[in-house]
Amino acid sequence: MINYFYMLAITTLFALSQPNIKLQVLGSGGPESGDKRASSSYLIWVDGKSKVLIDFGGGASLRFEEVNAKIEDLDVILLTHLHVDHTADIPVLLKSSFFTRASGNLHIYGPSNNDFMPSTQEFIERLFEDNHGAWHYLGDHLDCKARLQLKTHTIKDTRTVKSIYTQGNLHISAISVHHGPIPAIAYRVQIGNKSITFSGDMNGDYHTLEKLAAGTDILVAHNAVPKGASGVASKLHMTPNIIGQIAKQSKTKMLILSHRMLRTLGKEAESKREIKKYYKGNIKFANDKSYYMLK
Ligand SMILES: [Zn+2]
Structure with missing residues (x-):
């Protein structure tokens, strides 16, 4: 009997300590106009606060506003790569913070450079740096005396899972993925005993996402090309077949x-x-503003 009450108390305490987590899609589209969707972006709510942003492509800032997310509550922005459809609304977010009480550090993570792309550090400096940035009037945000300071972190190419950020029960890890010639990163956001993994744009050639996503509760995978895609499209993106294999291998609970x-x-x-040829779990197609609770 004592054992029963002891276990009940432990279970109740555990349930109470596990925060309320919601994944919300801000942008479910890609780079095209005509898809009637905002470009790639996702938001993770923790106990009703908009804490982690993953990508922020064109149109995402409007969706951010529509779902009543707050810049004040944001701790981290994770950029899977620096293509326009994943980053274009970053300046919009930063400018609009002026009209809020947002303060402290806003961390931004993204990939390193190669011949085709600047590093994330360089990318942010080219946008906002005091002397040379295109929007250097926002350069204050790079200054340590700023009310809201943008702290940029470049992630080096890594084929093993790398832990990049920890705050309380929030842990973020990353791994490189293959997106043609473009440096790209997939992220896993772990909050307590729940996790969400984001593939970003990738084609599966590095065989890294399955390691990062092992046992994850939700895998957000990019369905940019159809069955049978070949040539350039298949060097950049996963076919449904590849998505199915990765979801199966990682034993993801929901796709x-x-x-x-x-x-x-x-x-x-x-x-x-x-996908179902390999993966037997729950599959959903994302739409702007659709959301998923993690219980
Ligand atoms: Zn894209």
């Missing part, structure tokens, strides 16, 4: 398909059929 493009929109049944 959300996003970054939906004109070439995959309308082919949901076919994509799902391909």
